[in-house]
Structure formats: C-alpha cells, structure tokens
Amino acid sequence: MRMCCAVIAAVAVAQTPAPRPPAQPPARRAASAPTVQPPRAGETVAITNARILPVSGAAIERGTVVMQGGRITAVGANVTVPAGARVIDATGKIVTPGWLDAGVQTGIMEIASSAEGTADESTTDARVSAAFDVVDSFNGNSTVIPVTRIEGITRTLVTPGSTGNVFAGQAAVVDLSGDQVPDAITKTPAAMVALMGESGAGVAGGSRASAMLRMREMLEDARDYAANRTAFDAARRREYVRSRLDLEALQPVLKAQEPLLVQANRASDLLAALRLAREFNARLVIMGGAEAWMVADQLAAAHVPVVINALTDIPVFDSLGATLENAARLSKAGVTLALASFDTYNSRTLRQQAGNAIAYGLGRDAALEAVTLTPARIWGVADRVGSLEPGKDADVVIWSGDPFELTTGPEHVFIKGREMPPDTRQTELLKRYRTIK
Amino acid sequence: MRAFLVSLLMAATAIAAGQQSNPYASTYQPPPGRPTVIRNATILTAAGPVIENGAVLLQNGKVAAVGQTVNAPADALVIDASGKWVTPGIIDDHSHLGVYAAPGIESLQDGNEMTNPNTAEVSAEHSIWPQDPQFDLARAGGVTTMEILPGSGNLFGGRGVTVKNVPSRTADGMKFPGAPYALKMACGENPMRVYGSKGQAPSTRMGNVAGYRKAWQSAAEYRDQWKRWRDEGSDPAKKPSRNLQLETLAGVLDGNIRIQNHCYRADEMATMIDISKEFGFKIASFHHAVEAYKIRDLLVANNICASMWADWWGFKLEAYDGIRQNIALVHEAGGCAIVHSDSADGIQRLNQEAAKAMRAGAEAGINLTPADAITWLTINPAKALGIDKQTGSLESGKNADVVVWSGNPFSVYTRAEQVFVDGALLHDRTDPSKQHKSDFMIGILPGVRR
Numbered sequence A: 001m002r003m004c005c006a007v008i009a010a011v012a013v014a015q016t017p018a019p020r021p022p023a024q025p026p027a028r029r030a031a032s033a034p035t036v037q038p039p040r041a042g043e044t045v046a047i048t049n050a051r052i053l054p055v056s057g058a059a060i061e062r063g064t065v066v067m068q069g070g071r072i073t074a075v076g077a078n079v080t081v082p083a084g085a086r087v088i089d090a091t092g093k094i095v096t097p098g099w100l101d102a103g104v105q106t107g108i109m110e111i112a113s114s115a116e117g118t119a120d121e122s123t124t125d126a127r128v129s130a131a132f133d134v135v136d137s138f139n140g141n142s143t144v145i146p147v148t149r150i151e152g153i154t155r156t157l158v159t160p161g162s163t164g165n166v167f168a169g170q171a172a173v174v175d176l177s178g179d180q181v182p183d184a185i186t187k188t189p190a191a192m193v194a195l196m197g198e199s200g201a202g203v204a205g206g207s208r209a210s211a212m213l214r215m216r217e218m219l220e221d222a223r224d225y226a227a228n229r230t231a232f233d234a235a236r237r238r239e240y241v242r243s244r245l246d247l248e249a250l251q252p253v254l255k256a257q258e259p260l261l262v263q264a265n266r267a268s269d270l271l272a273a274l275r276l277a278r279e280f281n282a283r284l285v286i287m288g289g290a291e292a293w294m295v296a297d298q299l300a301a302a303h304v305p306v307v308i309n310a311l312t313d314i315p316v317f318d319s320l321g322a323t324l325e326n327a328a329r330l331s332k333a334g335v336t337l338a339l340a341s342f343d344t345y346n347s348r349t350l351r352q353q354a355g356n357a358i359a360y361g362l363g364r365d366a367a368l369e370a371v372t373l374t375p376a377r378i379w380g381v382a383d384r385v386g387s388l389e390p391g392k393d394a395d396v397v398i399w400s401g402d403p404f405e406l407t408t409g410p411e412h413v414f415i416k417g418r419e420m421p422p423d424t425r426q427t428e429l430l431k432r433y434r435t436i437k
Numbered sequence B: 001m002r003a004f005l006v007s008l009l010m011a012a013t014a015i016a017a018g019q020q021s022n023p024y025a026s027t028y029q030p031p032p033g034r035p036t037v038i039r040n041a042t043i044l045t046a047a048g049p050v051i052e053n054g055a056v057l058l059q060n061g062k063v064a065a066v067g068q069t070v071n072a073p074a075d076a077l078v079i080d081a082s083g084k085w086v087t088p089g090i091i092d093d094h095s096h097l098g099v100y101a102a103p104g105i106e107s108l109q110d111g112n113e114m115t116n117p118n119t120a121e122v123s124a125e126h127s128i129w130p131q132d133p134q135f136d137l138a139r140a141g142g143v144t145t146m147e148i149l150p151g152s153g154n155l156f157g158g159r160g161v162t163v164k165n166v167p168s169r170t171a172d173g174m175k176f177p178g179a180p181y182a183l184k185m186a187c188g189e190n191p192m193r194v195y196g197s198k199g200q201a202p203s204t205r206m207g208n209v210a211g212y213r214k215a216w217q218s219a220a221e222y223r224d225q226w227k228r229w230r231d232e233g234s235d236p237a238k239k240p241s242r243n244l245q246l247e248t249l250a251g252v253l254d255g256n257i258r259i260q261n262h263c264y265r266a267d268e269m270a271t272m273i274d275i276s277k278e279f280g281f282k283i284a285s286f287h288h289a290v291e292a293y294k295i296r297d298l299l300v301a302n303n304i305c306a307s308m309w310a311d312w313w314g315f316k317l318e319a320y321d322g323i324r325q326n327i328a329l330v331h332e333a334g335g336c337a338i339v340h341s342d343s344a345d346g347i348q349r350l351n352q353e354a355a356k357a358m359r360a361g362a363e364a365g366i367n368l369t370p371a372d373a374i375t376w377l378t379i380n381p382a383k384a385l386g387i388d389k390q391t392g393s394l395e396s397g398k399n400a401d402v403v404v405w406s407g408n409p410f411s412v413y414t415r416a417e418q419v420f421v422d423g424a425l426l427h428d429r430t431d432p433s434k435q436h437k438s439d440f441m442i443g444i445l446p447g448v449r450r
Helices: A144-149 A197-202 A208-227 A229-233 A244-254 A267-280 A292-301 A326-332 A347-359 A364-369 A373-378 A425-433 B002-016 B134-140 B189-196 B205-231 B244-253 B266-279 B292-301 B326-332 B346-363 B370-377 B379-385
Strands: A045-052 A060-068 A071-076 A086-089 A094-097 A099-104 A153-158 A167-175 A185-195 A260-264 A284-288 A306-308 A337-339 A396-399 A410-415 B036-043 B051-059 B062-067 B077-080 B085-088 B090-095 B143-148 B156-164 B182-186 B258-263 B283-288 B305-308 B337-339 B402-405 B416-421 B424-428
Touching: A045 A396, A099 A347, A099 A373, A144 A153, A144 A347, A144 A425, A153 A185, A153 A347, A153 A410, A167 A244, A185 A197, A185 A244, A197 A208, A197 A260, A208 A229, A208 A244, A208 A267, A260 A267, A267 A284, A267 A292, A292 A306, A292 A326, A306 A326, A326 A337, A337 A347, A337 A373, A347 A364, A347 B346, B036 B402, B085 B090, B085 B370, B090 B283, B090 B346, B090 B379, B134 B143, B134 B346, B134 B416, B134 B424, B143 B346, B143 B379, B143 B416, B156 B244, B182 B244, B189 B205, B205 B244, B205 B266, B258 B266, B258 B379, B266 B283, B266 B292, B283 B379, B292 B305, B292 B326, B305 B326, B305 B379, B326 B337, B326 B346, B326 B370, B337 B346, B337 B370, B337 B379, B346 B370, B370 B379
Parallel strands: A045 A086, A045 A094, A099 A153, A185 A260, A260 A284, A284 A306, A306 A337, B036 B077, B036 B085, B090 B143, B182 B258, B258 B283, B283 B305, B305 B337
Antiparallel strands: A045 A060, A060 A071, A094 A396, A153 A167, A167 A185, A396 A410, B036 B051, B051 B062, B085 B402, B143 B156, B156 B182, B402 B416, B416 B424
16 A cells, blocks of 8 residues: 555565665775775773663663673663773763564565566565575665664564465564674574465465465475475375475474464454464464454463554554554553564654554553564564663664654664664765755 | 535535536535634744744634734634644645545555556546545544545546545545646656556656657647637637547646646656746646755756655665655755655654654754744645645635644654644544544444444
C-alpha cells in the first residue's frame, strides 16, 4: 500500500523494499563520496554528565559510561574516568544503548525497484527455500548502512525477502559498523522466517490452508530426514519435497534452538501459528501481528514474542482489527513486545514509531525496551547488545534530547566501541548543494 | 433534519439558477455547525507570526475573528485550549485515498488507468470510493482537504480533484466547491517501465518527452479549432467534435486546470519547465521532487511549488539522491515548500513529517520556526491547488477549517483533538460519537473495539 503510487512495478514488489551497497570502494566514486574514517578499534571513551538510560536498570540522572576495547566497561553515577580516555561531556544529553531494528533488508538490497544486480533479498530459484541465507549476500558497503546508523540504529535483524516458498529462509543479526562478513555478523542464523496468513497463502497457491500444509510437510520431512540421514544418503528413503539443504536448515527449528519467525497478522492466523508451534515444539516469534492484541492472552500464556510496526492501523482483510493501540494493549497483557520498521530505507523511522506508540498508551520505558533489550533477547544476542552493562559490546548513542522526539537526534553513535563517522551519501549531497553556484 | 431540508432547498436553488449545466458539479454542503470560540490557545495562523494565548471565533462556517482576544456571541460553544495549539486544517496535495481505498484489494485498484500513456480523459473523481475508511484515519490526523490524484503510470494520468474530508455518500458531495481540476503528469521511471515492458512507447525518458510534446501540440490545435469556430460565429453545422482527452489538455493551456507533476529528478524537472514554456502552460507543483534542492533556484524563478516527503529515498534510482534537508532548502530559497504524503499512512501524521524537516534544517543551520513549518502543511498546498483564497490559513472570512492539537503539533506526542471543516466539528478525539466510521467498518469484527 505504502508505495502504491511512488513505485509502480510491472510485477508486485515485496511488501518491504530495501537497499544495497556501492560496489566500488570509496576512492573510485565521485569526489563527494563519504569519507570513511579508519575505525579506531578499542578506543577508550568516557561519556560523562549524561542522563543514562541503561534499559537493564533504572535511569541514572547524571552518570558516566566508559568504553574500552570495544566493550562497555563501566556504567554508573560514581565511575572513575580511566586515564587517557577521550572524554565526551554529555551534559543535558541522553545516552541509550544502540537500537535494533528487524524485518529489513539492510545490506542485501541497495535499490528495490528496476536496478538489476542490486537486490539480493529475494530469489526465483525454486530449489532454494529454508536454506536461503541472508549472510551470503550481505554487503557492509551499502549506502543504506550509514544512513541508518547515524540515526541511532546499530544492529538489525536482516530477513529474506521472498523465495516464493512458505519458508523464506534464514535471518541474521548484523551490526551496521560497515564491517563485512564475518565481522559484521552478530548472530546467524538468528531466525527461520516463515509466511502464514495472507502472505503465506500468496506463495502457496492462494490459500492459508495450503500454506499450513506446506509448512507441516516440510517440517515433517525435516524430522524424518534427521532420523534417517544414512538411508537418505544411500537413496533408500522416500523422496522429500524439498532439498537436503532446506531440510538441514530446518533442524535447529525442530530442536528449538532457533526461533521460528512467522509473518502473520490476522488473529485466526496467529492462533494457527500457535498450534503449529505446539505441534513441532518450535520457539515461535510473530512478526507483523497487526491483530495480536486480539489474542494477547494466548500469546502471553505461550510466551510468544511479537514484533510489530505500531503504526499499522489501516484496515485490510488480513488485519481488520489493526489499531494504533496494538503496542500498548500487548504490553499491558504481558506480551513480549518489540517494535520494527519493516522499511529498509527508513529503518530510521523506528523512533517516530516508538514515540507514537507512547502517544497511544505504551509506557516510555516499555517503548525503549521494545527497541533495545527485548529484540536483543528475542534474537538471542542479549549477551552482546541491548543494554548498557559492563561486558557488552559498546553500542552506545548520545542523543541531543528525548530520543523519541522528532526534533532531536543522535550526536554520537558508537558501534563495538568505534565512533561512527557522521557522513553518509546524503550528507555529502547536502554539502555539495548547500549553496548553488 | 432541519439542516437536511435547508441543504435540499439550497440544492434546488442551485439547479434553478442554471447550474445543472454541469452535471458533475460539487454537491457539497457544509455540515451543520454552531458558533465556536477557541480560547487560550497557541495559534499558528499560517499567515504571520505565532499568536500566544490567543483566540479564534468560528461562525457561519468561516473564521470570523482571530487574534489575542475576540468577541464571541453569548451562545457560542467555548473551547478552553489552554496548553493546546490551533492551526488551519492540514491540506495534502498528493493523496490517493478513495482511488486506492482500503482494504487495498485488487477490486479497489482504481488509481492508475494503465492502458494508454495518455489518459487525460479520465478523472479521479470517478474512482473515488467515499466509503474508504482511510478518509476517517486522515481526518483523525487533522487533514481537512486533499487533492486526490490518479497514479503515475501514465505520462498523463488524468484529472485530479480537490475534496473536503467529509463523510459523504457520493464523490460529488466531497468536491471542494470552486476548486480547479488538476491534470496529473508523470516523469521518469514509472511511465517508461509500464509501457516499455509492453514493448510500446514510451520506453525511455526521451520517449516520455516526445509523448508529452505530441499531446500538447494536438491540444494547441484542438483549442485553436474551437476558437476559430467560435470566432466564425459558432455555426452548429460546423461544430468541431468534442475530444475529452484534448479538452482536458486544452483546459490546462487556457489556465483552468492545474498541472501536478510527479517528477523526482532535478534534470527532468528542468526539462518539464522547458516543455511548459514551449506550449505556454504553468506547472503548479512538482510532486515527490526528491531532487528539488538541486534546482531550488529554478523553482523559485518559475514560481513552481515542490511537494515533498521528509525522508523517503532509495527505493528506486530516481529517489536515490533524496536528502532530509530537501524541504528546508526549498523553504530557505524562498520557494513554495509543501509536505505531501502519497501514502495512507503518512497522511495521518503530516505534522510529524514537517517536524522531521525542521530538525533536518536545523542540522544544516537553517532556523525554522513552527510558523514556518505550518505553511508547508496548509497555505502552500492551498496555493498549489488554487484554493488559497478560501482556505489554508486562519484569517477572517476564510473557511473555518481548523485543528485543535493537544500540544505543539511538531511533537511526536501531540494528537489532533478536534477537527473542524467549515466550522463543523467532524472529529473529536474524546468523543466516540464524533469519530465517523465509514460503511466499510460497520459490523466487521462484531463486539471488538478497535
């Protein structure tokens, strides 16, 4: 809907468009290309006099955060600044952990529409489904990465676009430091993405029932395959619907080691996902969840986290119950809640979304948690990121004021202890056209 | 009931006055209102500096007075807006509500007649579904007026129509009385992709331009043919045949229909200006105008508005050079900067899009006040649509299209509390009986409170 008229493609484009990176190193691009500063790994930095929101604990009205060797080493009101540290006086500023987005194609898609060779988020290769792995396409030089990180988003769950199958493939948590694989990878695979509801029906012949059938079939095959690998290798087992690679990729889901991230919105589809997860003992996470508030009690009881865009309120048949109060109602019901933009190019609108969720009843602390620690826990990276605690990676953002407000913004962004340059392709264009000669 | 009889009477009078000559004329009647005075408010008039602790009087559908103090009749409804802000109703000059209606299914894809690169003969008013529930969502966001445009798949997409955001059984009942039609044109990737992929013209940008020029040449000849016929005595036997497509284009050449031009890239906007000079028409606004900042001097020199997003970029190559300072730079250059939506989501929060542009400007050293930013949402789009004499600012005699906000409208926490169209309270956040629901929303999810 959103792009109904800005983009008209000959074929339907994925609901969430995304970008991708410049193939040439900076030196070979135009003279105005962003200056990539060599990262100062391990720099010792002390942010002092800040209002600190660690998320893992109570706000510290006037405190210090120390980073050393890429990690947070101290957070508190009475912290000694290490000798030789670079000191940033953050009087009047607010410090939070770096934010996490999800459901975007940052680094695997540069230009969504009519730019062949720049979009790796989807495939028409019918032999690829659950095994599709976003990591193999990730490009740390994407122009989308700097644009996103200077707005305070430091990590993201990159999800596949479409493989034309109910199992879309494997998602990974990446950092937006500009590092390449493997350094940029926080966790892979972080989730197995599956489509139910309207989008599932769309890749399974037009019916929700056939989407469910295909998912069950693949999971049953994967289970059978695991128990009969030797027979399979000797061609003494019945044929499976999908390839060996897909069945291997589903094993961590069957062992509940990797979350099954189901995209669905309608209340009845969310209940169907709950049934499927129970049947296969899978660790379910819901993405989309526009009607999740209508089944909030069941989701809370099953400890199923829900990842939503809190601004989804347009009634469509897949979610006639969509409401701007979804976040507040889920939070009130005790559902584990994360917010996500689902918008590769404007991942940075995550804070506008969180601010609106607050305006529609979500608590301020809950809103911050829903973009930091909670997604870190859902994707299994809370040991590394999501809060300001000693030992965690130093993903730290200094905000000019209230992080949820539209007229404030980040002043310093650190990823893994390295301060990110303020330059992006967009700031370079601004410099070039600040005056017209 | 009484109001209904009055409107029937007025409609009858209009017909008696001979207005039946246009069967498509607006049948809009201002909804019933009562004298209302809003006091103790921070007022952004869009026609001058902010008024602190001021008052606005709405009477007979018009802004009767605005200032530090106003005299209100004894029977006026009094709204104490202490701590609240008041602005003109928001105007979105680029919307597809009604033509791409929710629930967004195939049977509601009514915005793009992509069967010929020139469909100047179609009109968005004939696709508008007044029961699109998105109209209600936009009203809750303070939007009182919209231009509903056809899509951008064609070089000439057809006529756009300006509507008031009022509940109505018909599209005619929403049409803004006296507002000129628009003609939607589109540059760049969309038309060349839609037709190039079918193996027909245009398939390139030069093909686009040839398509425009051929059409304008035909329109000029058509206009001259009719002029000659009138000059030579309007002999019924020699009357030229009517061509609906060329009639719309000729309406542009005559200055009665306004060009609203989807165009992202700076160089393509410059080319469109060349074409407008070749054939002698005026472009009202470049829409999406992601690269307006690169040619803001040209836009100012040619008195053309730019309708822009705050931060959309990247989703196609012609949007790749989008920067967050676009709106602020056009404003700073003295241009007519407009924040538009092109989105059923964005239209609900246009005030927030303006706030993002304020921050971007500040980062580039451009100081922008709320009094500046409100013009992007109200009087500037009113100018682009040719309705700035009637609405778009809070000045005596103008339509009482007014929003009371819970606070500074450029804060993320602020919400529209009351929305007035022609002095009638059409949305009240605190009163469910003043939150209209379209027919589509009736009886779905029974027992569920959205």
